[in-house]
Amino acid sequence: MTATVRSPGAGDLYPTRVPGSAAPFRRRHPVVWHKAAEGPLSSGQLDAYDRDGCLTFDALLSAEETAACLEETARLTADRSLRDSGRVVPEPDGNGIRSVFEVHALSGTFREIVHSDGLAGIAHQILGSDVYVHQTKVNLKSAFDGSGFGWHSDFETWHSEDGMPAPRALSLSIALTENAPYNGPLMIIPGAHRTFVPSTAETPPDYHHTSLQGKNLPAGPANRAVVTALARELGMRQFTGPAGSVVAFDSNSLHASAPNVSPFPRTNLFVVYNSVENTIGTPYAAPRARPTYLASRTFTPVPRPAHYGG
Numbered sequence: 001m002t003a004t005v006r007s008p009g010a011g012d013l014y015p016t017r018v019p020g021s022a023a024p025f026r027r028r029h030p031v032v033w034h035k036a037a038e039g040p041l042s043s044g045q046l047d048a049y050d051r052d053g054c055l056t057f058d059a060l061l062s063a064e065e066t067a068a069c070l071e072e073t074a075r076l077t078a079d080r081s082l083r084d085s086g087r088v089v090p091e092p093d094g095n096g097i098r099s100v101f102e103v104h105a106l107s108g109t110f111r112e113i114v115h116s117d118g119l120a121g122i123a124h125q126i127l128g129s130d131v132y133v134h135q136t137k138v139n140l141k142s143a144f145d146g147s148g149f150g151w152h153s154d155f156e157t158w159h160s161e162d163g164m165p166a167p168r169a170l171s172l173s174i175a176l177t178e179n180a181p182y183n184g185p186l187m188i189i190p191g192a193h194r195t196f197v198p199s200t201a202e203t204p205p206d207y208h209h210t211s212l213q214g215k216n217l218p219a220g221p222a223n224r225a226v227v228t229a230l231a232r233e234l235g236m237r238q239f240t241g242p243a244g245s246v247v248a249f250d251s252n253s254l255h256a257s258a259p260n261v262s263p264f265p266r267t268n269l270f271v272v273y274n275s276v277e278n279t280i281g282t283p284y285a286a287p288r289a290r291p292t293y294l295a296s297r298t299f300t301p302v303p304r305p306a307h308y309g310g
């Protein structure tokens with residue numbers, strides 16, 4: 001047994017990581033927070049995001065920007081001084097690097113992109129408030145050896161392990177290389193963001209030391225019978241596109257991706273924006289908060305373009 005910092009149920013609208021069976025339930029918060037908020041998205045795009053929990057964009061980054069990001073990724077993964085910082089996550093079998101976290105703090109190139117209006121404006125509009133950067137990472141998914149990600153909701157982790165109160169956060173998955181059907185692109189069950197799927201195992205102490213490698217996970221993965229039922233009912237989407245294309249997805253989307261055995265890397269930048277009205281606190285179901293390179297506790301808003309009010 002591990003002690004949970006907050007007792008389950010005390011002001012917790014999304015109880016999870018409680019041993020025993022737990023039924024999925026309907027999300028208790030909106031997906032699009034202010035339908036009339038100004039921003040880059042049309043009302044049709046907002047409706048589609050509300051319905052599916054995801055939305056795609058063809059070319060939000062230029063070829064120069066994706067090339068610069070790949071160069072920076074190569075620099076960061078070669079930097080020996082970062083190896084023991086926790087930010088660099090090796091592949092579970094030791095063949096290369098799976099992820100690099102907090103890239104916007106390690107590189108001006110990433111910082112500029114993460115703070116750009118073209119990206120942050122999407123989050124401002126959907127979340128209906130100022131936003132700050134909760135997490136960034138590059139998932140490298142190397143040719144031949146890139147491992148996959150099982151079915152999960154990010155919010156389930158951020159709620160239990162980081163103390164995020166509500167699913168009022170959004171991720172962008174930005175292709176830095178082509179995402180093709182054969183190199184492990186992102187998959188989402190559209191509409192499943194309306195259902196919260198509790199995890200039925202407690203969070204082990206210092207879980208992030210092993211959980212980020214994605215293997216043998218007692219807590220976090222969505223129940224397989226529930227995933228099967230939701231996928232049968234709602235279908236599944238696989239997101240392919242050239243470098244520079246983007247998928248925006250809700251923090252409670254059910255998503256996964258297969259390993260990459262192809263000879264082509266699938267390298268994506270993930271940026272998570274959280275509402276400043278949803279800042280993180282004490283973990284809801286974990287012995288200790290995770291390091292700030294996984295879950296920022298600096299809630300400085302990303303500056304908004306001058307022409308948007310509110």
Ligand SMILES: O=C(O)CCC(=O)C(=O)O
Pocket residue numbers: 139149154184185186255256257268
């Ligand atoms: O890189 C991917 O395909 C998915 C990554 C993911 O879902 C995660 O890191 O939470």
Ligand SMILES: [Fe+2]
Pocket residue numbers: 152153154255
């Ligand atoms: Fe995820």
